[in-house]
Amino acid sequence: MSSDVKTENGCSKSTMQDVFDVAVIGGGVIGCAMARRFVLEGARVVLLEKGEDILAGASKANSAILHTGFDAPLGSLELDCMQAGYREYLQISEAFDLPILKTSAHVVAWNEEQLARLPAIEQHAHQNNVDNVKIIGVEELLKREPNLSRSALGAVSIPGEFVIDPWSSPLAYLTQAVLNGAQVCFNYAVASGQFDGETWRLKSEAAQQISAKYVINCAGLYGDQLDEALLGHTEFVIKPRKGQFVVYDKAASALLKSIILPVPTQRTKGVVLTRTIFGNLLLGPTAEEQDEREWASVSHNELESLKAQAEVMLPALKEMPVTATYAGLRPATECKEYRIFEYQDKHWITVGGIRSTGLTASLGLAAHVFKRYANMATRQPLLASIVTPKMPHLAEYAQRDWMQTGYEEIVCHCEMVTKREIDQAFCSVIPPGDLSGLKRRTRAMMGRCQAFYCSARLAELTKGRFTNDLSVGVSGSDNE
Secondary structure, three states, X not given: OOOOOEOOOOOEHHHXXXXXXXXXXXXXXXXHHHHHHHXXXXXXXXXXXOOOOOOOOHHHOOOOEEOOOOOOOOOOHHHHHHHHHHHHHHHHHHHHOOOEEOOOEEEEEOOHHHHHHHHHHHHXXXXXXXXXXXXXXXXXXXXXXXXXXXXXXXXXXXXXXXXEOOOHHHHHHHHHHHXXXXXXXXXXXXXXXXXXXXXXXEEEOOOOEEEEEEEEEOOHHHHHHHHHHHHOOOOOOOOOEEEEEEEEOHHHHHHOOOEEEEOOOOOOOOOEEEEOOOOOEEEEXXXXXXXXXXXXXXXXXXXXXXXXHHHHHOHHHHHOOEEEEEEEEEOOOOOOOOEEEEEHHHOEEEEEOOOOOHHHHHHHHHHHHHHHHHOOOOOOOOOXXXXXXXXXXXXXXXXXXXXXXOOOOEEEOOOOEEHHHHHHHHOOOOOOOOHHHHHHHHOOOOOOOOOOOOHHHHHHHHOOOOOOOOEEXXXXXXXX
C-alpha cells in the first residue's frame, strides 16, 4: 500500500501532483480490465471511481456467465471482444486462482415456434466459429437434465458456456494493475475537466485535481453524461434497463447441471436459470426500461412472474426456498452495439453501452481499446516483470478457508465465512470500502439469513476499518 498522505477526496498528495499517461474513469468490470491492460502495456494509470469501492454500479449485478459468443451479432465488435475476452480469461484464470464452473449450456425450446428457430441459432453459432454447438432432441436433453419439465421440445447444446466468479475477477484485474504500478482513487466523482491540447486536468466534486494525458471513459450508466460534461457533446444516450434476479437456496443447485438459456428475442437474451459459483441457483434477469440511474428496486409482481416462469421450466423449484432477490441496471443505449468512440484531438476514448456481455468481453475490450490508444499515444516501455496476485477462493466447489486450521471463528454461518477471511480482506491490496465490498470479497451476508445473524458480529469486526478517503497504490514499482 502507498504510504502517501491521504486527502479528503481519496487520492494521495503525490497522486494529485503527478501526470499520468491514462486516467480510467469508472471502477466497474470494464474499468478494472482497462486499468490492467494499460498497466501491463507500460502505461502509468490512475483509475477514478466515484464510489467507495469497485463494482458499485452496473457491474455488481450480473449472471456471471462466461460466454462463447455463440449468439453475438455476426462480425460485430461485441463478438470479437467476447471471444478474445473468453480466451484470455481461460488463459489467466489459473494464475489468478479464479474458479470456473464448467457447466455447459442449453438453449431450450418450449413451444413449436421456438423449436423452429433452433436451426438458425445453431447456424449462427457456427458462423461465429463456435463449432461445437449442435441441436439435440428432447430425449437427449432430458437425459442430461432430468429435472426439466417434460414440456421441453429440444435444445441447442453449447458446451463452452461456463460460470465464473463475477466479483473476484474484476478485483483480480485491478489488483494486478495496482501491484504493477496503477493508482486508484475512490470517492472521486469527476465533476469537470479541462484539456490544454496535451493534458487533461480532471477535477472532482471536492475540487481536487488529477492530471492525465489521455482519458478512457468507462463510466457505465453515466458514460453519456460524462462525455456531454467534458467534451461538450455525446453520441449515445444511456437508457437504463433494470434486471431483477431471484437467488434460490443451495439445495436448488442440485436440480441443474447446465445453464438453461431461453430462445432470445430482439430486445433481450431472456430469463436464464444457472448455478452460481457460490452454490446457489440463479434466475433472471427481467428487462425493464427506467429513467432512474441510481436505484434499481425489486418488484413483488415481477419476481413472482419470474418464479412462475422458472417453475414451468423446472417444476421442483416449487418446493425450494428463495435465499435472496436483487436488481441491477444495465447501461443500455438506443441501439444494441457497443458504443466505442475515439476522439484523437481530445485524447479521449469512450467505452459505452456495454451491457450483459461485459463480464466476458471486458478483457477483450481492454485489448481493443489499448490498440486504439496506441495509435494515438507514444508507447511506454513494457514492465520489466509482472506481478500476478492469487485471489481468495470463494467457490462452493473448491476448498474454502473454513476447511483449514487456524481460522479463529466462523463469522457468517450461512456461507461459512471465517474471521481470517474478513481480516485478510482488509489487509489486501484493495481493501473493501464498505459492507457491500466486503460481501463481494468474502461471501459474508450472502446466505439464507441475509445477515440477520452475522450483522452484529460483522459490525464489531469492521468498526473503524472502512474509510471514506481511500487511495490505493504500490510504491516502488517498475512504472514509477
